[in-house]
Amino acid sequence: MTILITAGPTREAIDPVRYLTNRSSGKMGYALADAAAQKGHRVILVSGPTEIDVPDGIDFIPTESAADMYQAVEYWIGKADIAIFAAAVADYRPAQIAEQKIKKSGDTLTLELVRNPDILGSARSTFGFNGVLVGFAAETEDVEENALGKLERKGCDLVVANDVSRKDIGFDSNENEILLVYPDRIVPLEKASKHHLGHQLIEVVEGMITPSNH
Numbered sequence: 001m002t003i004l005i006t007a008g009p010t011r012e013a014i015d016p017v018r019y020l021t022n023r024s025s026g027k028m029g030y031a032l033a034d035a036a037a038q039k040g041h042r043v044i045l046v047s048g049p050t051e052i053d054v055p056d057g058i059d060f061i062p063t064e065s066a067a068d069m070y071q072a073v074e075y076w077i078g079k080a081d082i083a084i085f086a087a088a089v090a091d092y093r094p095a096q097i098a099e100q101k102i103k104k105s106g107d108t109l110t111l112e113l114v115r116n117p118d119i120l121g122s123a124r125s126t127f128g129f130n131g132v133l134v135g136f137a138a139e140t141e142d143v144e145e146n147a148l149g150k151l152e153r154k155g156c157d158l159v160v161a162n163d164v165s166r167k168d169i170g171f172d173s174n175e176n177e178i179l180l181v182y183p184d185r186i187v188p189l190e191k192a193s194k195h196h197l198g199h200q201l202i203e204v205v206e207g208m209i210t211p212s213n214h
């Protein structure tokens, strides 16, 4: 099967030398890409900037901003049977990118930000994707309730939820503890390495393929 995975943070330029980003390391998305490739799937990895080496044997599509990632996913998603959105996409970007480096002046600086498109939220509605759709939910409170809301709003078959306020798991960690949030049930997975969870998750999504979405 062909599996499209988004991974890593995005970078939203402020001026030629500065950008807004977040703490995502990309480790979870790359672990998924590795696991899927090892199981013989074709993997299309659409990734924001990370420090991780590109896994062997995959189609790697490097991106920077949320807008770049949106365009790459729009182009590639039609080839996928399964799409897993593990990227930490910036929700907002600077309204303008200054052409020259912004010089300091005054004691405060106000940046105006505008909303980025929701890539996962566009998969069904705008890109017409009808394969297995998996989102992630990074939460710091009300994890189950928020994840279920995202699942419904974005038309996902599964949302992988994690609590990013915990220091021992999540963003930059090698470990994670996740909840599988389905429309009708929630299945907690034991805390484990992202490598191990990557393999577990690929098995889970393989099991979700039915004749209608393959």
Ligand code: CTP
Residues within 6 Å of the ligand: 006, 066, 085, 086, 087, 088, 089, 090, 091, 116, 117, 118, 119, 120, 121, 134, 135, 136, 137, 138, 139, 150
């Ligand atoms: N996502 C996306 N494009 C965006 C924002 C989020 O594709 N512009 C995807 C993420 O890759 C993830 C899911 O949507 O799979 C949820 O991301 P998250 O940041 O947890 O949720 P948001 O919908 O952005 O809501 P909020 O940040 O307000 O909680």
Ligand code: CA
Residues within 6 Å of the ligand: 089, 090, 091
């Ligand atoms: Ca967000």
